Amino acid sequence: MTGEATLKEVLARLGRAMDTLDAAVAARLEQEQDYSEAEAEAQRLNADRARLAQELDNSEARGDRLEEANKEVSRRLVTAMETIRAVLDR
Secondary structure, three states: OOOHHHHHHHHHHHHHHHHHHHHHHHHHHHHHHHHHHHHHHHHHHHHHHHHHHHHHHHHHHHHHHHHHHHHHHHHHHHHHHHHHHHHHHO
């Protein structure tokens, strides 16, 4: 009977060990899934950052062009006003 009791104990321990192993594997798979999701989110954020950086560069370039156009318009207005004053002074 001791052999049977020992075999039952060994089988019970083996069952508990298998349950522990199953739980560890499940936890590891869940952790890998979480890591994969976090990595995918990081890639999405990097893509968004790159897109936003490009949009910012484009906006800054447009702002520079508008500033140059504004300076040119201002210069032309000053020239036109000076011409009008010169004509009125004659």
